[in-house]
Amino acid sequence: MxxxxxxDAPPANxxxxxxxxxxxxxxxxxxxxxxxxxxxxxxxxxxxxxxxxxxxxxxxxxxxxxxxxxxxxxxxxxxxxxxxxxxxxxxxxxxxxxxxxxxxxxxxxxxxxxxxxxxxxxxxxxxxxxxxxxxxxxxxxxxxxxxxxxxxxxxxxxxxxISSTDIRASIREGQFEKVNTLLGRNYSVNGKVVEGDALGRKLGFPTANLAPDGDYELPGSGVYLGSVEIATENDMAGECWYALINAGYRPTVNGKDYLIEAYLLDFSGDLYGKSMKVSFIQKMREEENFASLDELIKQMNKDKEEARVKLGLNNHS
Known part of the structure; x- marks a missing residue:
């Protein structure tokens, strides 16, 4: 293409x-x-x-x-x-x-x-x-x-x-069932995986931190069910994995900046530096400020189990 x-004026064609x-x-x-x-x-x-x-x-x-x-x-x-x-x-x-x-x-x-x-x-x-x-x-x-x-x-x-203005507002509110219906596809944000503070790995939930490659309308803070498509070396579509996505400021660990972090279900491997597409399916819950890391881990395990049930993956380890 x-x-x-x-x-100003386009070149003659x-x-x-x-x-x-x-x-x-x-x-x-x-x-x-x-x-x-x-x-x-x-x-x-x-x-x-x-x-x-x-x-x-x-x-x-x-x-x-x-x-x-x-x-x-x-x-x-x-x-x-x-x-x-x-x-x-x-x-x-x-x-x-x-x-x-x-x-x-x-x-x-x-x-x-x-x-x-x-x-x-x-x-x-x-x-x-x-x-x-x-x-x-x-x-x-x-x-x-x-x-x-x-x-x-x-x-x-x-x-x-159907209007882009309405779609923007719905993205900010995390209403992805509506957004995806109006788009005719799942809303996605593309970018590269960048290094974070590795806290997710320490908690038993290693996440890929996304640096968007454009001025995307970003979802409101919350935990989402979605998917991640990992690009190949030539930026073509590659493997696709279901994921839990946290979008927001991570108040439990005193986060300051908005982040999109994806925990890929059943995935193991190093994603640093890779390009990927994070797609949003539905909002699972609001982002919360837990009293301790133990409470956060307990909720993350509940989120993981709920996601597996929704996706029909609960018969796997």
């Missing part, structure tokens, strides 16, 4: 494309619906492209903390888009200067440089200075340069619109 990072435009943070089921609709429009010789923005406009312009982190930071967004058949990504660096781009400039001077055979956006799409322009104006301006626009209807689940 080709990734083109731009600050001769390859015919069907272009989807949007933030695509999360690449959730709603985004996937837009991509499927675009795929149905694609003819022989045409490729599927996405024009997206980073950072989120509400963070870039208003420093709204709710939008500082991402459901899918750029690297993860690329992975998900490629998995869904996207061949080219135009990632626009969203700045205060770029926010001044008028709808006419965006269509007549930017989109016109690309050999676009069709544009697909979601219902409610806004663009241009002040985000005051809608799909009707996009359709009219694009018609002037011979590009048809398709509006993909909003996708809902249980009568609720």
């Amino acid at each position: 080709e990734i083109i990072q731009i600050q 001769n390859e015919p494309i069907i272009l989807c435009i949007g933030k695509f943070d999360g690449v959730h089921l709603g985004h996937q619906s837009i991509l499927r609709q675009a795929g149905r429009l694609k003819e022989t010789g045409q490729s599927l492209a996405v024009m997206t923005f980073h950072p989120h406009p509400l963070w870039a312009l208003k420093r709204d903390e709710r939008y500082r982190q991402c459901v899918t930071p750029s690297r993860e967004k690329y992975r998900q888009l490629e998995r869904l058949g996207v061949s080219k990504v135009y990632e626009i660096e969203f700045t205060e200067k770029y926010a001044e781009t008028t709808p006419e400039t965006f269509v007549y001077q930017h989109l016109s440089l690309l050999n676009i055979k069709g544009i697909v956006v979601g219902e409610g799409f806004n663009f241009g200075k002040g985000r005051k322009s809608d799909t009707d104006l996009l359709t009219d301006l694009s018609a002037d340069i011979g590009i048809p626009v398709t509006i993909a209807p909003l996708m809902t689940i249980g009568g609720q619109k």
Whole structure:
């Protein structure tokens, strides 16, 4: 997949494309619906492209903390888009200067440089200075340069619109049954295993400490049931293990910094320096401040047994 990072107008392109435009943070089921609709429009010789923005406009312009982190930071967004058949990504660096781009400039001077055979956006799409322009104006301006626009209807689940904002809030609350339903996959954080204080090993629960490789929206403090996929040397998918995941500050041992630690069930080996993907399935309990390490160990053993029962692994040692 080709990734083109731009600050203003994109470079001219001769390859015919069907272009989807949007933030695509999360690449959730709603985004996937837009991509499927675009795929149905694609003819022989045409490729599927996405024009997206980073950072989120509400963070870039208003420093709204709710939008500082991402459901899918750029690297993860690329992975998900490629998995869904996207061949080219135009990632626009969203700045205060770029926010001044008028709808006419965006269509007549930017989109016109690309050999676009069709544009697909979601219902409610806004663009241009002040985000005051809608799909009707996009359709009219694009018609002037011979590009048809398709509006993909909003996708809902249980009568609720799928939105990245809602997904972010649910991640912070640890509501992963909801998050994973809206994403169409388990929410995951990628990164490398780094050395910690080895306390887990001393307690009989050796953990892999994850250093995320992007600005992920991080789960609220708690203990989670999940899985860990260990990458191979060439960063391809490797072995996958169920895991207990602690996310938070470890108050029992006076922890100061937020950490994601994964205890891989039935695994033994050295993971330091390896890349891995930590996926969250459901929250098991809140993070607690235990009176002693013995009480912490007792609870960790209970967590382990509960996890094995939930996963159908309790018939193993």
